[in-house]
Amino acid sequence: MNKSSAPRQSLGELLPKLVVAPTFVVAVIFIYGFMLMNAWLSFSSSRMLPKYDWAGFIQYEKLFANDRWWVAAENLFIFGVLFIVICLLLGLFMAIFLDQKIRAEGAIRTIYLYPMALSFIVTGTAWKWILNPELGIQRLVREMGFESFTFDWLVNTDMAIYTVVIAGVWQSSGFVMALCLAGLRGVDDNIIKAAKVDGASMPLIYRKIIIPGLRPVFFSAFIILTHIAIKSFDLIIALTGGGPGFATDVPATFMYTFSFTRGQIGLGSAASMMMLMAVIAIIVPYLYSELREKNNEH
Amino acid sequence: MHALKIQNIEKIYGKVKVLKGIDLEIQPGQFLILVGPSGCGKSTLLNMIAGLEPVSKGNIFIGDRDVTHLDPKDRDIAMVFQSYALYPNMTVRQNIEFGLTIRKTEKSEQKKIVEKVSKLLQIEPLLDRKPKQLSGGQRQRVAMGRALARDPSIFLFDEPLSNLDAKLRVEMRGEIKELHQREGTTIVYVTHDQIEAMTLGDVIAVMKDGEIQQFGPPQDIYDNPRNQFIASFMGSPSMNFIPCQAEKVNGVIQISLESGNEKVKVPIKQNIKGLEAYADKSIILGIRPEQITQQGEDKPDSAKLNCDVELIEPTGPDTLVTVRINGVKTVCRIHPTAESKVDKLMPLLLDMSKVVFFDPDTQERVY
Amino acid sequence: MNIKRVLIYSILGFAALIYLLPLVVMVITSLKDLDEIRSGTLLSMPQALNFDSWDKAWGAACTGVSCEGLKGYFWNSVLIVVPAVIISTVIGALNGYVLTKWKFRGSTLFFGMLLIGTMIPFQVVLLPMARMLGFLGLAGTTSGLIMVHIIYGLAFTTLFFRNYYISIPSELVNAARIDGAGFWMIFHRIILPLSIPIIVVSVIWQFTQIWNDFLFGVVYSSGDSQPITVALNNLVNTSTGVKEYNVDMAAAIIAALPTLFVYIVAGKYFVKGLTAGAVKG
Numbered sequence: 001m002n003k004s005s006a007p008r009q010s011l012g013e014l015l016p017k018l019v020v021a022p023t024f025v026v027a028v029i030f031i032y033g034f035m036l037m038n039a040w041l042s043f044s045s046s047r048m049l050p051k052y053d054w055a056g057f058i059q060y061e062k063l064f065a066n067d068r069w070w071v072a073a074e075n076l077f078i079f080g081v082l083f084i085v086i087c088l089l090l091g092l093f094m095a096i097f098l099d100q101k102i103r104a105e106g107a108i109r110t111i112y113l114y115p116m117a118l119s120f121i122v123t124g125t126a127w128k129w130i131l132n133p134e135l136g137i138q139r140l141v142r143e144m145g146f147e148s149f150t151f152d153w154l155v156n157t158d159m160a161i162y163t164v165v166i167a168g169v170w171q172s173s174g175f176v177m178a179l180c181l182a183g184l185r186g187v188d189d190n191i192i193k194a195a196k197v198d199g200a201s202m203p204l205i206y207r208k209i210i211i212p213g214l215r216p217v218f219f220s221a222f223i224i225l226t227h228i229a230i231k232s233f234d235l236i237i238a239l240t241g242g243g244p245g246f247a248t249d250v251p252a253t254f255m256y257t258f259s260f261t262r263g264q265i266g267l268g269s270a271a272s273m274m275m276l277m278a279v280i281a282i283i284v285p286y287l288y289s290e291l292r293e294k295n296n297e298h
Numbered sequence: 299m300h301a302l303k304i305q306n307i308e309k310i311y312g313k314v315k316v317l318k319g320i321d322l323e324i325q326p327g328q329f330l331i332l333v334g335p336s337g338c339g340k341s342t343l344l345n346m347i348a349g350l351e352p353v354s355k356g357n358i359f360i361g362d363r364d365v366t367h368l369d370p371k372d373r374d375i376a377m378v379f380q381s382y383a384l385y386p387n388m389t390v391r392q393n394i395e396f397g398l399t400i401r402k403t404e405k406s407e408q409k410k411i412v413e414k415v416s417k418l419l420q421i422e423p424l425l426d427r428k429p430k431q432l433s434g435g436q437r438q439r440v441a442m443g444r445a446l447a448r449d450p451s452i453f454l455f456d457e458p459l460s461n462l463d464a465k466l467r468v469e470m471r472g473e474i475k476e477l478h479q480r481e482g483t484t485i486v487y488v489t490h491d492q493i494e495a496m497t498l499g500d501v502i503a504v505m506k507d508g509e510i511q512q513f514g515p516p517q518d519i520y521d522n523p524r525n526q527f528i529a530s531f532m533g534s535p536s537m538n539f540i541p542c543q544a545e546k547v548n549g550v551i552q553i554s555l556e557s558g559n560e561k562v563k564v565p566i567k568q569n570i571k572g573l574e575a576y577a578d579k580s581i582i583l584g585i586r587p588e589q590i591t592q593q594g595e596d597k598p599d600s601a602k603l604n605c606d607v608e609l610i611e612p613t614g615p616d617t618l619v620t621v622r623i624n625g626v627k628t629v630c631r632i633h634p635t636a637e638s639k640v641d642k643l644m645p646l647l648l649d650m651s652k653v654v655f656f657d658p659d660t661q662e663r664v665y
Numbered sequence: 666m667n668i669k670r671v672l673i674y675s676i677l678g679f680a681a682l683i684y685l686l687p688l689v690v691m692v693i694t695s696l697k698d699l700d701e702i703r704s705g706t707l708l709s710m711p712q713a714l715n716f717d718s719w720d721k722a723w724g725a726a727c728t729g730v731s732c733e734g735l736k737g738y739f740w741n742s743v744l745i746v747v748p749a750v751i752i753s754t755v756i757g758a759l760n761g762y763v764l765t766k767w768k769f770r771g772s773t774l775f776f777g778m779l780l781i782g783t784m785i786p787f788q789v790v791l792l793p794m795a796r797m798l799g800f801l802g803l804a805g806t807t808s809g810l811i812m813v814h815i816i817y818g819l820a821f822t823t824l825f826f827r828n829y830y831i832s833i834p835s836e837l838v839n840a841a842r843i844d845g846a847g848f849w850m851i852f853h854r855i856i857l858p859l860s861i862p863i864i865v866v867s868v869i870w871q872f873t874q875i876w877n878d879f880l881f882g883v884v885y886s887s888g889d890s891q892p893i894t895v896a897l898n899n900l901v902n903t904s905t906g907v908k909e910y911n912v913d914m915a916a917a918i919i920a921a922l923p924t925l926f927v928y929i930v931a932g933k934y935f936v937k938g939l940t941a942g943a944v945k946g
Contacts (some may be wrong), residue, residue: 015848016767019759024775030816031782034793041792050796073691094680097673110932111681114688117928117935118921119877121894125901126687128908129694130707140706170687178936187743231786234879238898255788260884265792272788283784350839371845383840387858396854397844448844 007008027114028069037233041269048263049279059270072249079250080229082165083172087225088218090169091176096206098177109181112174120171124238127167128154147168157247164232164248167239175176178219181215185211226282230275251275299362301326301484302347309342309508309532316342318508319356324486325500329478331499331516332488335531339508341456344488348454349373349471360452370402376445377454377663379463382437384429390416390440391425394447401448405409415443418477442477455487459494471497491656496520504528522653525660529584537586538628541658546577553583555622557605558643564601564650569653573655581664582656587618587629589649592636595655599651619644695719695915702910710940718911722919723779726912728891730898735916737889738896742876744807745892749814750871756815757822757867758860762852764823765830766838775826781818790817791884805887813885814875821874822867829863830856847927873924893920 045055063069094112098105115123130136133152141149153159187210195205233252240248242257249257251271259268300323309317317339324330332340345351348411349356349370357366365373376397377529384393390498391412398408398551416422429437438458443527445453447659459467463581475498478485489495495502496516504511504519529537542553545563551573552563573581592600605621605628618628619638630646638644655664694702696711699786724734730902764776794813795804803809833856841851882892891899897920901913 013769017769019848020763020772020775023756023760023779023823026816027775027778027782027817030790030794030797031785032778033789033796035785037793037796038789043800050792056757078887094677097677100670100673102673104679108677108681110929113932113936114925114928115684117895117924119879119897119924121877121898122917122921123687123877125897125913126691128901129914130690130904132910134753135702135910136707140708140755143706168682174684225787227784231788233788234894237879237883238901240904252788253787256880256884259792269789269792271787272791275786276789279784279786345839348839348843350842370839370843374855375843377843378842379836379840381834381836381838383834385837385855386840387855396841400850444840444844478750513699 016175038269039273042273044266046266046269048265050265055181055266059266062267063270065272068246068249068266069251069254070217072251072254075248076229076250077165078161079168079232080226082162083168084222086165086169086226087176088174088221090173091221092211092218093148094177094179095184098181109178111282112177115171116175118171120232120234121238123167123171124235127163127170128239131163131166134175138184155244157244160244162249164236164239168228168232168235171235172225176225179217179221180214187213219289223282223286227279229275230278239284251278299326300324300331300359301328301361302486303359304343304347305323305357307341307343307358308354309346309351312633316508317346317354320510322485322503322510322513326484327482327499329475329485329487329498331495331502332486332505333490333495333502333531335494335510336490340488340490340505343505344454344456344486347452347486348375348377352472352573354532374451375454375618376448376450376452376627377456378441378445378458380457382429382441382458382461384399384437384440384444387530389426389428390421390432390443392443393429393440397444397448404536404572411447411449415447418446419443434462435470439460439469444489446481451484453483453485458487459489460491466531468575474498482491489593496532504531506531521652522663523584524663526582526584526656529654533586534630535587535629537584538590538623538626539656540583540585540624540628541580542624544576544579544581547575551577553637554580555583555601555603555623555648557603557621560604561602562601563646566650567599568651568653569665570655576655576664580658582658582661584654584656585648586652587631589652590628590630590632591647591649592632592638593645593647597647597649597651599649601650602645603646603648607638607640607642607644609638610638621646691914691918695722695911695918697911699909699911704790718909719915719919721909722900722912722916726900726909727903728896729903733741735893735896735900735919738891738893739919741752741807741886742893745810745814746872746875748876749818750868751886752811752873753815753818753822754864754867756819758826758857758864759852760819760823761826761828761830761855764827765833766835766851766856767848767915772939776823779820779823782817783824787817787880791880792859795884803883805890807886807890810881810885810890810892813881814871814878817881818874822871825863825867825870826860829860833859861937862934865931866873867926869931869934876924 039051041050042059043055043057044053045053045058077192098108102108131151131154133155138149140153141151153163191209192205195209201209232250233256236242236248236250236253242249242253251274254266255271255275258264258271301600302324304320308315319499320343322330332343334340334453342351349365349368357364358518359365360373360375366535367538378385388396392413394412395408398411400502414424416425418569419442421436421439421443424436424440425433429440432440441458459470463468471494477483487498499516501514502516502519503513506527512519512528519528520532523532523537524540530539540555542555544551544553546552547563547565550565552565553560554563556562603623605623607619607621608627609620610617615634615637616631617634617638619632621628621630621644632638656662690707693708693711695717697705698715700713702708704881722734723736725732726734728735728738765774791941798804798809801809805813837855838851846854864903876893878892879894879898882895883898886892886895897916900916
């Protein structure tokens with residue numbers, strides 16, 4: 001009797017594991033295995049073809065000695081900071097305005113958000129045309145009578161990166177707005193009522209109660225925007241192609257160019273490892289704080 | 299022959315022992331209540347009886363079958379859940395039929411069963427509705443119907459009334475008891491509500507920290523709690539625990555009680571041998587609110603004490619008066635017509651014939 | 666209506682205009698001919714509704730070497746998107762079901778592992794994946810792209826379903842187990858009928874992600890197997906003679922239409938997917 005009642009792994013217990021097993025295998029190979037392989041490549045002497053040898057930090061030394069990489073890193077910094085700050089501010093203010101019991105709110109929200117449904121390639125193509133100095137906005141404003149108006153950022157080495165910011169903000173700020181609006185709607189009505197009873201004015205309530213309450217929303221929006229910024233590739237390819245010259249290169253385009261068109265696989269993988277580090281530097285504190293909050297709940 | 303036998307059951311999560319060796323046995327037709335504060339392991343135990351949680355150690359028998367490692371579906375049980383767990387995408391009828399369909403009961407037979415059950419629970423008009431169109435009480439009924447339809451050897455109830463409002467809860471409580479009496483079903487019922495435990499159970503297992511503290515008929519547990527935890531958990535308002543000094547005078551143990559300026563010495567006439575050991579020591583007197591009443595006709599084994607009234611709470615049938623005896627707040631249940639006023643002295647009668655004593659250190663009962 | 670509200674409405678209206686403008690410019694440019702483009706401005710209206718550039722973008726524009734328009738690539742994208750969306754959603758649903766209702770030792774860790782998959786920059790897997798596709802003989806094929814999209818979409822779909830199923834009470838599953846239902850029966854009869862909203866979210870999210878993808882497309886496809894985003898980029902950058910902005914714009918709109926359409930008919934779910942997928946991602 002004791003034998004028959006001993007715990008055993010029946011098919012019923014095994015089945016759930018079997019169902020997730022393929023995904024597990026895929027994750028282990030295609031996420032973690034590949035990350036390791038890529039790390040190895042970045043320490044190899046690979047050029048045109050991947051070579052799995054050990055060359056130490058050569059690729060990283062080459063990377064850090066490469067002017068173009070530093071341009072890319074600086075561009076990512078400029079683009080990232082502006083893109084994130086502007087998106088957050090615009091998103092927050094539009095959400096607050098939209099939260100004032102606006103008629104046609106649904107329609108307005110739809111308009112703010114539709115760019116998010118587009119491919120960055122489409123966005124880039126459209127803005128490339130709009131920002132075109134010959135026939136675009138510059139022409140439009142000149143035709144309106146401002147003959148000396150110049151707006152040639154797209155072809156201006158110093159300014160081209162800011163056109164990426166414009167197109168990026170256009171595409172993503174509506175999304176921040178949607179996040180903030182959801183956050184605003186989640187604020188407990190009773191708290192606002194209590195503040196009103198205490199005699200606080202609406203702007204004060206927003207400043208002291210509601211906006212601080214949106215902290216977690218800002219936080220996730222920040223993470224997502226950072227993520228978009230670090231990965232941004234398609235927008236730059238379509239809008240500026242990394243140009244003029246390599247004035248608007250970012251790490252993602254740098255990595256692509258060196259890995260796939262210049263046959264510098266080792267260098268490309270080193271660049272991608274740097275991108276991974278950047279993401280980790282931002283995600284880890286985020287995960288840490290998330291987990292800490294969850295633990296406090298218990 | 300037992301209907302359910304639980305032998306030395308343990309549940310271990312990682313390093314935490316949630317159940318520490320439970321033994322239980324009930325007869326066919328008995329209504330067993332598992333009661334205790336949250337986290338005591340009562341729901342875990344129920345889930346293990348149901349087969350929803352694996353058993354770490356020990357055995358479970360339903361009838362004479364060892365079901366310890368059987369799937370829930372092979373245990374011949376039915377369960378009513380706290381949230382009712384009605385399948386939201388199915389009508390009431392489909393909910394009741396679901397288990398029958400899986401067991402490949404004949405269609406005509408299914409129809410008969412649904413008819414019988416819905417009549418019994420008066421849910422015939424609801425059969426074609428979806429769960430979200432039902433009120434809380436109706437859902438509760440359907441959940442019970444689903445369990446009844448299966449005609450299992452044991453019914454398991456997991457806090458089935460806790461999501462209902464107070465009035466409905468009392469109503470459904472009565473119905474469950476009636477159903478049990480009429481159908482003679484064997485039931486294991488988990489609750490944290492001691493009133494439900496008292497009113498419904500044939501036998502009660504009071505649990506705490508993964509152990510059964512006491513197992514027995516409700517009245518026995520109420521009258522003879524084994525320790526201070528059980529005494530305070532069963533009964534509302536809870537039993538009063540008054541620390542007092544014991545001394546031996548002329549071979550009889552006396553305890554001293556004081557309230558305000560008055561101090562009395564009360565001899566203990568009950569035959570409690572263990573009390574001898576507490577002479578000239580302190581001991582905890584356990585006395586239920588209904589054992590402290592207004593003074594009227596004298597009772598043979600009682601004490602009188604004038605107490606300062608601190609709080610008066612009328613409940614209708616009687617009034618709860620809080621006084622202070624030996625420095626602790628003490629609740630008394632007095633007749634609503636008895637005169638009482640806050641900050642005034644009130645003459646009270648303490649019925650000593652049923653009082654119990656606890657050791658101040660171990661909190662165990664002194665017999 | 667007081668002055669404050671007038672101000673709020675004008676700000677909102679102005680912003681809406683700015684957001685709409687690029688789309689408007691795209692549409693009117695695509696309807697003009699080249700002379701009108703050269704003589705007018707961004708906002709000048711076309712003289713007549715002229716769909717020539719649409720025809721050309723669809724069937725005759727040059728995308729690199731070949732000059733057959735976008736149509737072949739449009740169908741490529743459809744061919745990639747449909748199986749990738751269906752398969753990744755089905756697997757995601759099953760994973761979510763197991764991760765919430767049939768937890769086992771290590772299942773939470775497994776979920777955490779997957780979550781990280783939603784956060785890595787794909788650049789770190791590009792090179793090893795290229796090698797793997799070559800190894801499997803799938804380099805430069807649509808099947809290869811489908812596989813890539815399924816694999817890197819799984820983390821997201823699993824996340825969606827897991828977060829949705831976690832709010833379905835486990836008691837429901839327990840009740841069904843006691844009623845005698847097994848793993849598949851519970852999924853099929855109890856869970857699936859409750860999953861419609863999250864299936865919609867997952868399908869829409871995967872659809873837009875895969876349709877709009879450029880990175881995987883440009884790296885892993887070649888010639889005839891390219892998806893529409895890659896073809897659009899080639900079309901815009903192919904400089905043979907005159908720059909035809911009207912054709913570029915028509916092509917861009919064609920590439921955007923499917924996702925725009927989905928957004929307009931199912932916007933509510935689209936937003937849900939964005940927030941759900943992104944809050945954690």
